[in-house]
Amino acid sequence: MKNIFLRLVFLTVGAFFASFSLECFLVPNNIIDGGIVGISIMTSYLTKFNLGIVLTVLNLPFVLWALNEFGKRFVASALYAVCALSLFVNFIHTHVKAVTHDLLLSACFGGAILGLGVGIVLKNNACMDGTEILAIKVSKKYPYSVGEIIMFINVFIFACAGFLYGWEKAMYSTLTYIIAYRVIDLVVQGLSEEKSIRIVTDKGYEMGQAIIKNLNKTVTYIEAQGGYSQTKKIMVYCVIPRIELNKLKEIIFAVDENAFIAIENIHEVYRRRYEKV
Numbered sequence: 495m496k497n498i499f500l501r502l503v504f505l506t507v508g509a510f511f512a513s514f515s516l517e518c519f520l521v522p523n524n525i526i527d528g529g530i531v532g533i534s535i536m537t538s539y540l541t542k543f544n545l546g547i548v549l550t551v552l553n554l555p556f557v558l559w560a561l562n563e564f565g566k567r568f569v570a571s572a573l574y575a576v577c578a579l580s581l582f583v584n585f586i587h588t589h590v591k592a593v594t595h596d597l598l599l600s601a602c603f604g605g606a607i608l609g610l611g612v613g614i615v616l617k618n619n620a621c622m623d624g625t626e627i628l629a630i631k632v633s634k635k636y637p638y639s640v641g642e643i644i645m646f647i648n649v650f651i652f653a654c655a656g657f658l659y660g661w662e663k664a665m666y667s668t669l670t671y672i673i674a675y676r677v678i679d680l681v682v683q684g685l686s687e688e689k690s691i692r693i694v695t696d697k698g699y700e701m702g703q704a705i706i707k708n709l710n711k712t713v714t715y716i717e718a719q720g721g722y723s724q725t726k727k728i729m730v731y732c733v734i735p736r737i738e739l740n741k742l743k744e745i746i747f748a749v750d751e752n753a754f755i756a757i758e759n760i761h762e763v764y765r766r767r768y769e770k771v
Contacts, residue, residue: 501571501618501619502574504614504615504617504618505571505574505575505578505614505615505618505620506578507611507614508575508610508611508612508613508614508615508618508622509575509578509579509582509611509615509622510578510582510611511607511608511610511611511614512579512582512607512608512611512612512615512622513579513582513583513585513586513611514582514586514590514607514611515603515604515605515607515608515611516531516535516545516583516604516608517583517586517587517590517592518586518590518591518592518593518604519592519593519594519599519600519601519603519604519607520535520600520604520608520670521535521545522592522595522600523592523595523597523600523663523666524539524659524663525597525600525601525604525663525666525667525670526651526652526655526659526667526670527605527608527667527670527671527674528625528644528647528648528651528652528671529623529624529625529626529644529647529648529651530549530552530553530556530623530624530625531549531622531623532648532651532652532655532667533552533651534548534549534552534553536651536654536655536658537552539658540658544584545583545584545587546579546580546581546583546584546587547580549576549579549580549583550576550577550580552624553576553622553623553624554573554576555624556624556625556627556628557569557572557573557576557621557624557627559624559627559628559631560572560624560627563627563630563631564627567619568619568620571618571619571620572620572621572622574620575615575620575621575622576622579622597662597663597666598666600666600670601666601667601669601670601673602669602670602673604670605669605670605671605672605673605674605677606673606674606677608670608674608677609673609674609675609676609677609678609680609681610677610681612674612678613677613678613679613680613681613682614681616678616681616682617681617682625644625647625648626644628643628647629643629644629647648671652664652667652668652671655667688733688734688735688736688760689733689734689735689736689739689757689758689759689760690731690733690757690758690759690760691730691731691732691733691734691742691755691756691757692729692730692731692755692756692758693729693730693731693732693746693753693754693755693756694718694727694729694753694754694755694756695727695728695729695730695746695749695750695752695753695754696725696727696750696752697749697750697753698715698727698728698729698730699715699728700749700750701728701730701746701749701750701753702715702728702730704745704748704749705730705732705742705745708741708745709734709738709741709742709745711732711733711734712732713730713731713732714730714731714732715728715729715730715731716728716729716730716731717729733760739757743755
């Protein structure tokens with residue numbers, strides 16, 4: 495029950511940020527986002543229908559379509575997020591005025607706040623836009639990736655925005671989408687990147703002990719074999735914060751100046767620390 499309550503809280507917060515962005519930055523300045531949200535904004539503009547209702551009506555089929563693919567828990571969370579978004583859009587539209595009518599500020603801040611809201615929702619296993627669900631379904635029938643399908647859909651949407659609002663507004667809309675997309679990545683993946691390190695060396699155990707002693711980090715030894723030399727080697731694997739990367743390199747080359755190092759970015763690490771007794 496505690497986890498469900500916290501998820502609902504985060505979904506509510508995410509929906510509020512997204513609706514605040516739409517009603518206080520984007521919609522008053524005829525700037526749109528990509529996906530179903532962008533289509534909803536243009537549909538509301540053309541038909542004069544309530545934007546909150548349009549968002550719900552257009553997203554509902556795609557959310558229900560995801561039942562077999564993602565399960566009841568995802569669909570229930572997504573339905574809650576979409577409904578919360580619609581309610582907040584109507585509330586803010588009635589009670590809050592636009593923050594600014596400067597197009598650049600609206601695109602930048604609107605995109606950032608929208609990305610923050612969408613990212614919070616995505617991180618809690620839900621969505622407020624059915625575009626990705628549609629792309630996943632289509633990609634299973636046609637030889638195109640999810641990213642390619644989403645890009646095609648958004649190119650079409652921004653082209654329509656150009657005809658409807660003018661090409662300058664369409665360019666600001668594209669900028670909004672790019673900023674929102676980047677902020678979503680930051681929210682979902684996290685700001686604090688850690689590094690995954692693989693070290694191939696003839697002095698594997700000595701290397702591992704040096705890392706443990708000097709950095710107080712745990713390591714894993716993996717048996718390996720050189721493809722060219724056919725000699726047995728030990729690969730040392732560890733995860734460290736980015737700030738300690740240079741110190742780790744110094745330790746590695748002090749032990750074995752011929753060591754091979756592979757470094758990768760990782761965004762989330764779950765660990766339980768074991769102490770020696």
